[in-house]
Amino acid sequence: xxxxxxxxxxxxxxxxxxxxxxxxxxxxxxxxxxxxxxxxxxxxxxxxxxxxxxxxxxxxxxxxxxxxxxxxxxxxxxxxxxxxxxxxxxxxxxxxxxxxxxxxxxxxxxxxxxxxxxxxxxxxxxxxxxxxxxxxxxxxxxxxxxxxxxxxxxxxxxxxxxxxxxxxxxxxxx
Numbered sequence: 568x569x570x571x572x573x574x575x576x577x578x579x580x581x582x583x584x585x586x587x588x589x590x591x592x593x594x595x596x597x598x599x600x601x602x603x604x605x606x607x608x609x610x611x612x613x614x615x616x617x618x619x620x621x622x623x624x625x626x627x628x629x630x631x632x633x634x635x636x637x638x639x640x641x642x643x644x645x646x647x648x649x650x651x652x653x654x655x656x657x658x659x660x661x662x663x664x665x666x667x668x669x670x671x672x673x674x675x676x677x678x679x680x681x682x683x684x685x686x687x688x689x690x691x692x693x694x695x696x697x698x699x700x701x702x703x704x705x706x707x708x709x710x711x712x713x714x715x716x717x718x719x720x721x722x723x724x725x726x727x728x729x730x731x732x733x734x735x736x737x738x739x740x741x
């Protein structure tokens with residue numbers, strides 16, 4: 568994105584819905600509908616307000632839409648990561664927690680926990696890896712496997728909120 572003007576709130580507030588959605592589509596993994604639906608709440612006074620509008624979209628979303636968003640996320644240290652098929656944002660986030668440098672034992676443990684979690688819930692385990700390390704992620708994977716589906720959908724959306732907020736704070740200036 569070099570050469571492009573910085574993403575400022577003023578610029579975002581003045582964009583049409585297509586431009587706004589295109590500019591911020593990275594915030595929610597392969598799910599630009601969240602950004603698109605928040606456009607109507609412009610103008611945004613702060614990045615916090617912008618993110619709040621997007622989270623309100625998620626709060627109002629159907630369970631089917633929430634599940635589609637959750638399922639758009641890659642498995643941690645999974646096949647997509649190995650194949651280098653992650654979005655740039657997910658790749659950087661997983662690397663920040665050391666998930667790109669796992670020992671064979673760690674990789675095996677992540678694979679086992681991912682498989683058990685996906686079998687139980689039907690979607691990938693979501694955690695804001697930038698706020699965690701390998702050990703805390705593994706602990707959370709083990710602990711959250713005991714949740715019921717509704718609690719885990721809610722926790723996944725909370726974690727997606729943290730992920731998207733950090734992405735927006737990195738990209739948008741006030």
